[in-house]
Amino acid sequence: MSDALRPHDRHPPARFNAARYCLAENARLRPDKTALVLVGDGTESRLSFAAVDRAVRSIAAGLHSLGLKQGERVMIRMGNEADYVLVYFGALAAGLVALPSSPQLTEGEAAFLMENSGAAAIVVGGGCTVPPEALGGRLLLDAAAIAALKAGPVLPDYADTAADDPAMLIYTSGTTSRPKGVLHAHRAAFGRWPMVEHWIGLTESDVMLHAGTMNWTYTLGVGLSDPWSVGATAVLYNGPRDPAVWPRLIAAYGATLFAAVPTLYRQILKYGDLAQHDLSSLRHGCTAGEPLSVELLEAWTRATAKPLYEALGMSEISTYISSGPTIPVRPGSPGRPQPGRRVAILPVEGEPVPLPAGETGLLAVHRSEPALMLGYWNRPDEEAEVMRGDWFVGGDLARLDSDGYVWFEGRNNDLMKAMGYRVSPNEVEVVLSAHPSVAEVGVAELPVRADVSVICGFVVLQPGAEPDAADLLAWCETRLAAYKRPREIRFLDTLPRTANGKVQRKRLVEALG
Template identity: 30%
Template structure:
């Protein structure tokens, strides 16, 4: 099944439902389907055929969604890029995936290299005046759903050069169906979208709500938190999706405590673990709203684990169990399942697991093995099968004979009411190899010093996990998907150390 069928089914079943709210514009499913057909005709005119890659360099909007489904309709492969980019980064992707064409807007044209070697470039214009109803129906191209690509998502590159994750129509449809099932999404749901569609979490919001016949409420104003909250109330949003930094900002920099959200049914968090302290605070503010902790990877299309809302207190800190259709193991280095409470690597199997990395068979072989996708994420499992994420293998701090997971330390520091965010990383140490350093963001107008942090850590952590250094920073470096760039913290520390030696 071609993923574009999701849209066609909703246009048939819910033609008058509003599909997307964007600025002053509202488009229903009937009109969105017609717009997609019109744009598909344009792509056919440019010679786009099955398997051709087409780059989308667009912000979230009605036209992003329309071009996305238009590319799929003609059998093309969507390659959506971050609009906060550089010429060099776009050049890298152009060289990597050799696209047939690029669809962008006036603001992003500056990022296209002069010699881009693409057959066409389309400057998208917002509004429905581009809708050409005279174009004949452009048929949905049939695909081999388990083999034909629908999308290539370039990873945000927390550890190096981005890799192109190849996702088939089956990968996307299976993961979308699972998410719709466990979130119990219907055509009555309206999701507040502040996450970019080019990112796998944002992409899942687009697909799940189009499949369900629901509404996507798009905002680019998350820096103006109270405006987003006001929009949620006015548009009667039933859902909100964010990464941990989204919730930290809502809790510490918005008026969320003074507002009522009578229509809000659920909130989801992925892209990293929300600290137990922040979960507890969120539930105090919104006790009647279901909170879903989730975990996944781009290589798994989006989602692998979720925690049922009624388990958040009993399993505080857990990412839950496997989503429908996915099998998970927590595996020791010898390939055997770990014992309860021990740390191992999450290995996943399911129809949502990527086909591989575009043009990189060696990197593909490193993670896709006979027993499944080796995620590189460490976790433990309890007696009831619930999984608790410990962190990335690459993030582990090696201090002498000790192996320390940063998240455990971060969760303790974030309990302090003065702290907004915290990241922990290992920095070089002549004796131990590495030592623990905490980078801490404080609430505005509140003060703590290093001794306060260390005193609290000593009360709540074993001595070898207590940070040896604390640095107060204004913000933490993050990828566009909201994940902390620990390597950037290490690099900045090294530069700081070097400057101090001169």
């Protein structure tokens, strides 16, 4: 991080470019240091900070030469390849708006993103296609075109953007049947410093191994932007998705930090053969994307003797609640608001007056937070729904204890009704997941008659365990109030999940077939 941009400033300067923030000082101070290691199945490629800086500014110059103007959207439709990273930062360097997307999108889904965003250019990688009829005059750039841009002239300097200028448009689930775009400013990169210091604990000497795919903001942020903001090395993987590979990569690359979702940590414990690998370089693991169970936390720390730090966040603000090197772990809680964040619990209904400790309400972030989104793309009505006075509320139900720790109670729209009470599925899932026969669990309402639903646990069993619904119900009987207990247990081979590994509670009943 540049000496001119210290975290205690809280806000970036008025003129601020996210790509410059991550790369310019590194290219000047440590040009030959490895910035990115991309590991495949028996392959490896490395890029220094000088090489990344040059490629990014060449791509930026090339995008300008093609007639793209500041603020226009560049959609990236590629797999886990180095060019994904370079094009993403190249768009930011040019003052354009990067739209990262998943290669798993169908052509129809990709066409919706192109049309909805008004993308001016589409960058495609190997195996990713765009229907000609969907292009509508947009620029289509393939691997050969990007190679030509990288070999071309270099932009003399990063675009002179304002901190509030749009930088990234990401699509996430909305309240309708179509995804909605979340628009972030360049300042969002600077707004990540509380997590860099207090959740991840990054320094220049670190090696960050991230298990996510490049289209995910968790990877683009924690896996790339955050390490580069302090001059650390990023390691990403584009080989087969085998849980056993991660301990090997930690040992092989001397990773000091590892980031993944809880589900992957669980799979590593099951399939990773940790005892066969030297994990002495690892300082701690970071986890986000879904709640971390007490059972998994204890299992990981017992098996590795390494801390595991959880964070809670969302697309609109990234992670803002966490444990970490400066925030002691409290099992069952994702942690406390990171220093520098303005966080409160607001009533579900009524005036946006922060609630006292112990009361459950909507988790809220003050609108002055530099990491907060600019807004939803062309959806002013939904923006109005999430702003309560000076506070952004994303739908997470939580309470603060007397020490400031957050206790997550699920999503407001995931709440179940039982015997006249509101019940958080998260609370029931935590209890069921602690049973020794349970590998994974999701909880949702199960319709049993036209007008009656009951709380149901959808369970994936541990290998060799026998399905015994009565035993699981008895387990809950001594651990949950009567109105919170599941009335039914259903067994599944797998739980429906999003591409980023989150359990889709609304699809659990569908999974029964």
